[in-house]
Amino acid sequence: MSRRCAICGKKSMVAVTRVKLRGQYNPTSKKRKYPNLQWVRFDDGQRIKACAKCIKTMTKVKKVRNRKPAAGKKAVPEKAVKTKPTVKKKATLPKKKTAAKKQRAVA
Numbered sequence: 001m002s003r004r005c006a007i008c009g010k011k012s013m014v015a016v017t018r019v020k021l022r023g024q025y026n027p028t029s030k031k032r033k034y035p036n037l038q039w040v041r042f043d044d045g046q047r048i049k050a051c052a053k054c055i056k057t058m059t060k061v062k063k064v065r066n067r068k069p070a071a072g073k074k075a076v077p078e079k080a081v082k083t084k085p086t087v088k089k090k091a092t093l094p095k096k097k098t099a100a101k102k103q104r105a106v107a
Helices: 052-066 099-106
Strands: 013-016 019-021 024-026 030-033 037-041 047-051
Touching (some): 037 052, 047 052
Antiparallel strands (some): 013 030
């Protein structure tokens, strides 16, 4: 079984500690850090390995779905699943040439 979260894809990383002594960094060993993976069982009986952060988020979403709506308010729809926000890239314009660059290009 891989050491990777099945939900978010979090995996191991290499952490390097830096020890400074008399203005110089001493050579130190690298240490591999692993995510806090736990076995999770879904309602349909499926078992996966998920990191603790994803498990915590899943319980929050589950509580919101099961909560009764307040008087006069609508219930939360079933498709209200938390997703990662998408970042839209801004269109960049080409840079304008300055007068000095134009003269160099002509010469």
